[in-house]
Structure formats: C-alpha cells, structure tokens
Amino acid sequence: MVERGVDLGVDIGGLRLRYPTLMGSGCYGSGEEFAAFADLSKVGGIVLKSVTRLPRSGNPMPRLVNTSAGLLNAIGLQNPGIDWYLEHEVEKFAQRPCKIVGSVAGFSVADYAYVCERLAARLEIAAIELNISCPNVASEGETFACDPRLTAEVVRAARGVTKKTLIVKLSPNVTDIAAVAREAEAAGADALAVINTVRGMGIDVERWRPRLGNVAGGLSGPAIRPIAVLAVYEVARAVAIPIVGQGGIETLSDALEFFLAGASAVGIGTANFTDPRIPERIADGLAEYLAKRGLRSISEIVGKANLGFASAHEYEGDAG
Amino acid sequence: MVERGVDLGVDIGGLRLRYPTLMGSGCYGSGEEFAAFADLSKVGGIVLKSVTRLPRSGNPMPRLVNTSAGLLNAIGLQNPGIDWYLEHEVEKFAQRPCKIVGSVAGFSVADYAYVCERLAARLEIAAIELNISCPNVASEGETFACDPRLTAEVVRAARGVTKKTLIVKLSPNVTDIAAVAREAEAAGADALAVINTVRGMGIDVERWRPRLGNVAGGLSGPAIRPIAVLAVYEVARAVAIPIVGQGGIETLSDALEFFLAGASAVGIGTANFTDPRIPERIADGLAEYLAKRGLRSISEIVGKANLGFASAHEYEGDAG
Amino acid sequence: MQVAQSRARVHATEVIDRREPAGGVVVIGLRASALAAATRPGQYVMAVPAAGETPAVALGIYEAEEERVSLLFFIAGKRTRELAMLRPGDALSLLGPLGNGFDLRASDRDVGIVAGGVGIASVLLPALELLRQGARVRLFYGARTAALLVERERFERAGCETILTTDDGTAGSRGFVTEALANAQMPKLLLACGPTPMLRSTAEIALRHDVRAQLALEENFACGVGGCWGCVVPITGASAQAPPFPPTPNGVVYARICREGPVFRADELRW
C-alpha cells in the first residue's frame, strides 16, 4: 500500500502483502473476531489458528497466565480438525480484506503433508505456515522444530504437496536456531517465521501448583522481544529467504528492531490483546518513519543493523 | 538462621548457607560494593564475578540495555585474571559475614582446571561455581554449556582439582537443559545453578545499530522468570543434586516459585539493581511464609509443585 | 444469551467521576453514550491499559444510562492498579459491549440474583431491567467482610430485597452466600456472578430444585473477543451457545467464556 509516497508492500517468498504485518497464528482467531476493533484492510494478512488432522479439545484450563511484560499460554491447539475446518470455516475467509495464511500443525510427517495438501488446495488460503513446534509421535515425542533433521523432513513433505508460499515457523527453544533455519531453507521453505513462543512456567505459590493446566506453556509478549530480535538477526545471516519477525512487538520502535535485524515483515500476536489498534498504528508509523527519511520501501531498512558480531570468538554474552 | 522458629539454612552440595540466597555472579561485585546498602549477614552467600586465567578488559561499551521487565548485558567477563585476583582481591573476602563462592570462567578445559585449582586452594573461598557459558576455543568456539559432552569434560576436570563444593551454572540457551544437567551431575557436580542469562539483542532504531557494543548479550530480570522456573522444574526432575534457582527473582513470591519448582536455594542478581534491600526482604518473607504454615525449614517446600506434566505427549506449549 | 456482537467497537471514553466505595474498590464513571446505548445486562468491556506491556482487562459494565457508563472493580494486580489511577478528565479506551448477556424475559416474575465479591459489578443492570419489568428481585450477596459488601444500598434503593452474608459474620449471616440461597424460598430464575466455587454451588442448588439458572463465568482473559481460545469451559454440544465445532465423542464442546459466554445456562455446563 502506498502511503505518503512510501510503498509498505512486501513479498514474502511469493506471498504479496500490502502491509508488512501478519497477525500471529492463534492470537487472531480467523480475523472475524477482531473485525469490529481493527481495520483489517490495514494489515497484511492473518495467520489462522493452527489446524490438525483430527479435532482437538486442547489443554485443560487455565490456559493463560500473565507474567512480567509477558503472557504464558498453553491452549493446546484446540481446533475442529481439517475436515470440519474445510467444510465450515474456510469459505468465510474469502471475504477478508487481507491475505489469509493457513497454519498447519501435526504429530507425524504424514499428518503435516495431509493437512497441508488439503488446506493449500483451497483458493481462500494464500499461503501455508508450518507450525512445527509439536512433538513427533514417531520419535519419542521430540519436537519437530528442535531437531534440524525432523524439520527438514516435514518441510520436504509439505513442499511436495503444494506450490503455495510455504512459511516455516521456528522455535527459539533450541541451541542453534540458525542451523534449523538452514535445514528448512534447504528443504524448500519459501520463508521463515521467527519466533514462536519461548517455553516457560508459572507456579501458584499459595496452592503449590503449576498455574497452567498443562504445567508448561509458551511465553510471548514484550518480555521475549530481545530473544526474538537476536533470533531474527542470526537467522538472517544464515539464510537468503525472507523472514517474518515476531515476538513481543507492540510499538513502531519494536517493529523497526525486527526489520533492522533482517525481517521483511513482522508478526503481531499478543499486542492485539493489549489494543487491537496496534497493527494499524504500526503501519502508519512505518510510513511516517520511512517518509521522514526519504525512503520509499520497507526493503530499504531490512537487515540494516546487520553488522555482524564484534569479536571473532563472540562471547556468548550471557555471562557478563 | 533460625527466625520465627524457622530454619532458613540450607545445604547446597556440602556448602552450608545460613540463608537460602546467593547473590548472582557478576551482579554483586565482591560484596564490598553493596555493603553500605544491604545487610550482608542476611544473605547466604555471594558468588563473585567470574575470573579467568588471564586479565580481560571486557566488551566495548555500551554493555547494558534496559528492556521490557529485563536487562541485557554484555560485560564480557572484565576481570583482572587469576594471578592478580589471588594477590590483591581474595584476602578481602575473609571479612564478609556470609559465604563467598568463587566463579570460574575459561576458554579451554585446561583454563578451567587451572583457575579452579588455584582459586579453590584459598581458604576465603567456600565453594566454586563453574560459569560454563563461554565459547571453547578448541572446538570452533562452541559454548561449553551448550554441549553436554563439553560440559562433562570441564566438570570432570574441575572435579579433579578440588574437593570443595562444585556448582555448575547451566545456560538456558539449549534445546534440552535436563540433558546437560544429567551430564554435569554424572561428571561430579555437587550442585547446579539454573539459569544463566538468556541470549538476546536490542537495536537502536534511530542509529540502525545494535545497542550493545558486543551486539548480542544476556537477558536477565523479571522478563526471564517463567523461562527460569521451567528450567529449574525440568532439571529438578532429571537430577538428584541440589539446585540454585535464579532468573528474575525480585519478590518473595518469585523466590517461592523457584523453591516449589525444585530449587534448594535462590540466586538474586538483577534485583539488586532495583533495590539492594530485596535479598533481606525475601529472607524475612520466607521466614514468615513458612512460619504461617507451620513449616520449619526450606526443605519442606522444595519441589512441591512438582506434579509432572499433564499429558504423556506433553505438548511443547509454545504453539497454543 | 444468544445475541450477536455486531454493536461492539472501540469506544474512546473520558473519565467523568470516580469514587472508592471501600478500600481497594473503585467505581469510575465514563462519558460513553454509544456504549451505554448498546449495552445489555451481563455484558462486559475490555479496558485498554494506558501503559502497554499487559493485556487489556475484562470488566463488567456496572451502570449504563444515557451518556454515562460505569465500571466497578477491585484492585487485584498490575492492570487494575493502573486503572485505579485514572482521574476525571483522563481518557480510557474500551472495547465493547462484549459477550452475550443474561437472557431476561417479561415472564420472569420471581428472580434471585446471587453475587459474590466483584460479581456485584455485573448484576446491577439485570436487576434494574427485571425491576422495570415488575419482577420481584432478591439479591443474595456475599463478601469476605462487611466493608466489601459495596453498593448494597444502590440495589436496595432500586427495589431489590437483599439477603447478605459475610465470611466473618460482620454483616448479614455468617457463611457462604449459597448457604443463604439454599435456605431461602426458591426463586423461579437464578442469575449468578462471582467466584467459580460460588457458581458451582449455585448451579447445584438450581439443578436440585429444577430452577433455571444463568451463570456469568469469570476467567483470566487474554483477547476477550474469541480470538485465542484461552478462556474455555466445556458445555454440551447441544447448547445453542456451542461454538462451531464438532463435539467430542462424549458430546462436549469447549466454548469460549469471552465469546459464547460469559453467561451460560447451568444445565448446559459440563464442568
């Protein structure tokens, strides 16, 4: 979208967005829920809640816990399963004034391929995001996203069943996210979403019990922003495909950190729970920021803080 | 220390503390810096700034960045080196009214063993903490703490040169912290410190530059607390040795989360920068909390939220 | 309880009055005529925090008349502490009205309202509506202690009979509000809002006496608009409030409290 002489449009591995913002999977329902509060024509796209082969009721309550500048969630992929989804839900997406990205989750490579193929076949779906933060039933429950080899397998399988833009969403809960990113790229990903939530836990100190029904959950919101910015920065140095940067973006300045770190678009999740007008404000702010500097497109800022590390033996930093 | 009929003392792998609190390495200097503001007789011990074989000037400035409910640091182990340290610094520690734990860092297994042996030989030093979040020069700079095999090697070497309590400080920047913990235990660690800082980055959006001189740094403070609580919870289920839980502890309730997750003592770092009276307040609060419930020692709450995960194929949680 | 949310939107409101009926309890009045006009009894709003870094807060709509809407809340944590700092003249954004309120009919002539603690915030509007329709309205109202039985006079002035309880016996009878309900002559319809144990016990009494009951559930919300599935409760798949989902083999569906609720029929909950 051209605003103030600035083109806010971006191309994410073939997916053209008029604004460089994607509403994070699981945070924005199917978009309809937010339509009364946010101008959907001023977001780039909506990533739908992840869908699985079979219906899932999700985790026991409580599923949400507030933490310092963050939110822990353990929804557990509640979704009606791909059959019901295709029959009752997908047709509604045709009416959205922005791009709709399907999100696929699964517990085996075959699951992913099956759901991906059926979902990608629908016209309403512009692209597919693979949520690979699920445990693989076939390998003692190891999470797909935590093993470069499993990641490669699942991406290859999904790649085999669709020509649509394939975004692979990486987990920060790994020793070396760049290594996983490289495997995903080699296996055929068109773009990467960086990052999913960080594993965490809260304990009720009166009742001596985990605060989430599922014990552990995923941390999102401003608390994880520095972790996400670094992940984007490192992944951007490892791959050539575009990155959707996300994790705690709430303001224009937050979004700029991600673009400068190497993201071509940003994901906005938890911030919508603070104020659904945030995505629009960020888009407006971006136009103004670029215009003020005489820049004409997002691409002119992508990766511009990418100076590399200071020292050869980069100190891990985490031990001052 | 017995207060209100409650014994706040704990035994951390042979290190007896009168209060279950250790001031985090790198956050508390040598204790002298805080002596005017905090009652050092009301903390269990002080973990000294990590010391290396050779002197280090540390990283370029800036070394500190505030983030949402967190602090990024990249000090870079500025320290005078073990020779100078033994000659000019260590004797001062004899006067502290609490236990003094030396912290050792290095870039090779030999480094660790050398510094550990010399430091542990001093009477002023009650125990040794191994800060293994340094890159190993011999293996393409991979961080010791991020590889269970390297962790085991360095712990074995340190174990070989001292009988004093050996605390191994784990990094959260790994796929499976429990696996690293098991290796450290098997290699002879007496206790584990969980966690060191989480890797992160901030970008100056006006100047398009990383905000830290070293580009990446370590995130501490309340933002990382849910990550740390889960790490303690998982490590406690994996090992039998005691844990010093740390990461974002600022209040009594924060500290209780760590004890309930399985920590036998807590580390307090960044909170001292908010208010140096926090460690004393937490100790007083603990005595009151236990007394109110008719409990007589810290051990009665350690690990009591440890119910295990809800589901067999525990969902990673990070993808709602 | 089956009304579309089509009238919900973002309202830019202004604080026009503020009082503290008890320590830690705040009522703020807001200039918000469009919101007042759109509100039905039992609905709520999401209040957008001024400072960011926290999700919005769900608050029942306490009063809604002409240009004024008010919110009544207990200071429970960071976000309500922030809201408590608002003063006349300050701005506050609200999303709403949200959720499906109580289902009130002219045929409801003898109604019992059960309120515990902050639940009182969500039951003034249904009480006023029922009184307007000429119903007998009894308010069973419980709190920890006398001082926290805030706003009881407001209900009495409007024409409610009040049956009070406190945990410590400092006002009304000592004990739980549901004990008072169990000992009373049963109304024909029960509305309830308060802590979960109170709601469960109200539901039990209603089912035992075969009385219709509508419960306004409370949970920690994130989005508050149905987008995150973080606030669910199991209900029968046969409920008109069941979300568009295939029921599980045992006939249950997880409904979103914020979206399909917050008011549910006691006989349809499977919790």
Next chain:
Amino acid sequence: MQVAQSRARVHATEVIDRREPAGGVVVIGLRASALAAATRPGQYVMAVPAAGETPAVALGIYEAEEERVSLLFFIAGKRTRELAMLRPGDALSLLGPLGNGFDLRASDRDVGIVAGGVGIASVLLPALELLRQGARVRLFYGARTAALLVERERFERAGCETILTTDDGTAGSRGFVTEALANAQMPKLLLACGPTPMLRSTAEIALRHDVRAQLALEENFACGVGGCWGCVVPITGASAQAPPFPPTPNGVVYARICREGPVFRADELRW
C-alpha cells in the same frame, strides 16, 4: 575526585515539593537531612523505583541544603516517568551519595562550567561551592531550545555569569555550547557535565589550551555502585582513579563511571 564512599547508605526520604521548570523537566525536593549533610558537589544518587521490574535510576544531586535535597530530571523513559508521578508526601528511597565528585580547591579562582541538557543537574552544587570560595564562575549552558535552558536564573542569582546557546537559536547564540566556550577567554579550570559529544569536545578544548578539566560522565547504569562493571570508560593506568586492576599492555584500565567516577580528569581519559 578521590574520596571514599563511606558515607553512602539507603535514605528513606519524603517528597516535600515539586515543580516543572519546563515541559518534561521535573524538580522534586526531598526531606533528607543526612543525605544533604553527606553530599559533595558532583555526587549522585540511585533512586529506587516504586514499582519494581526496572533498575534504579542514577540522578545527580541538584541541591543539598540543611534538611532538603533536590533532584532535577528530564522525563526520558519508563523510570523517569514513574519518578515524575511522585507528589509531596510520597516516599522515595535513595542510595547515596555515590561516586566521587568534583575536586575543588580554594586556588581555583576562574572556573568555567560547561553544561548541556540534563547536565545542569550536577553543576549547581560545584558552582555554589566555588562562588562561596570567591571564584569567578562562568556557566556555559546549552540546550535544544530556549524553554529547556531550565534554572538559568538560579545560577545567575547565585552569582554565575551565564553564556547561553541553543541549537535553534531561540536563546543565546545559535550552536553548540562548546563553540561558545572555544570563543571565550579560557578559564583556569573547566568542569563539565552533559552528553558525551559535548564532553569530548570540552576535553579537546581543554587539552588544546592546557587547561585542567574535570568531566562528569553519563552512562546507562545498572547497579550504580560498582558491582556490575557495566559502565566503564578507559583511563590511563597511572590515574589515581584507576581501579585495582593490572593495566593492559597499552597502559589502559577500564574504570567504572559509577564508582571511580563519575568525574574524571580530561587528561586521564583514554576514550
């Protein structure tokens, strides 16, 4: 600049007055007699935030007289925004006085003080001390715009000559304060506090004219008491302010601004 910190401790103070000399600039007066008595010119305090979750804030001690200490600060972010909400009667904990202040001698008869922006907060006490000793004190004071040249009358009333500059030319001469300094007859001693580029340029002028200069550096502190080594600046290992460290092969040591400073001799900095 070589004084031990033995008098520092935690002070529980109370706000007794508050004013805003310009938009976004706040002066709060505090009842803090012990702190006032212990303070020397150029020292600072760490102000403990009320809400937690952020490190304390370093603030120069603006005034210190009898039972009253005041702080002058610019609202720059979260923590100073929080401090700006303090009102008379509120409590505020301060750690201090911290750092080694300016080294002022009776022999200093002609002194130039260079202040930029918030640097003004740290130079009133040395100015007053020098004036008391009978010195001529010229204040070279720069800000973005006229309104931000706060408190200049305070200095003038005390007897300072003021040379003003603004970036936009709305008061004094247009340009940097160090340009005004370069064009003036050189004082015998320079004291400076302000943004780093201003300090660097002051140092350069001082070295060029062979004038002694003491610079109060500013950095983002975490602990503020020397415990974290997060606020360093390279100085010559020969400096009396060098921390107890072996100097590097090129004779430099990283000194903590909070502990060994914040005031350093321009000729000893190796930045």
